[in-house]
Amino acid sequence: MGSSVPVSDRAGAAYHERLRVPLRWWAQGTMFVATIWLAVVVAVPGPTPWIVTGVALGLLAVGLFSYGDARVVVDRDSFRAGRARIDLRHVGAATALDAAETNRVAGRDADVRAFLLLRPYVKRSVRVEITDRADPAPYWLVSSRHPQALADALAAARDAQQ
Structure with missing residues (x-):
């Protein structure tokens, strides 16, 4: 998932690599969020499960994107x-x-x-x-x-x- 590129592909960079998280982390995180949704939808009626799930999904995305945004240049x-x-x-x-x-x-x-x-x-x-x-x-x-x-x-x- 990480990428390294030769000199000619990046302005002024002899080496560039982004240490992205693997796809399996996204799959596991999505399954965790689905589990949260299932637990909340059974216990709480109305739009609350969807709000909680949306927040959890947003936190997952921000967390994985920021952790996987480490660059080596x-x-x-x-x-x-x-x-x-x-x-x-x-x-x-x-x-x-x-x-x-x-x-x-x-x-x-x-x-x-x-x-x-x-x-x-x-x-x-x-x-x-x-x-x-x-x-x-x-x-x-x-x-x-x-x-x-x-x-x-x-x-x-x-x-x-x-």
């Missing part, structure tokens, strides 16, 4: 992951991680100071070293459906800037 000047942004001059080595390595780095070998943009439905990630001495985060760990492409884009953008 590499452009000529910066690296953005969600709301966080760092200049490429402060970006060190970027390493693509598979699912097992991601679990290890996010769990047992985690550094509490690290910046994390992880999504449970994206099993792979990229570990990006931060070289800015003033930044308390030693690295960023960012979920990606295409971790090698993201690591390559970071390396290329960093090299082009030097």
Whole structure:
């Protein structure tokens, strides 16, 4: 569901990915809202069940859209992951991680100071070293459906800037 695009498709972006929630989350959320409707329609007469269902459906949509709107972008000047942004001059080595390595780095070998943009439905990630001495985060760990492409884009953008 997430999308990454090459340089020529986005103005100024060497890499762009949106970490959208999977379709099954929408299906499960819709079934949950239907369950709420069924429980309320049996217990309360009139338009109330429809109002409650409409509100629940609206909250579901807002929640899933906002959670799935995390973007990972590499452009000529910066690296953005969600709301966080760092200049490429402060970006060190970027390493693509598979699912097992991601679990290890996010769990047992985690550094509490690290910046994390992880999504449970994206099993792979990229570990990006931060070289800015003033930044308390030693690295960023960012979920990606295409971790090698993201690591390559970071390396290329960093090299082009030097």
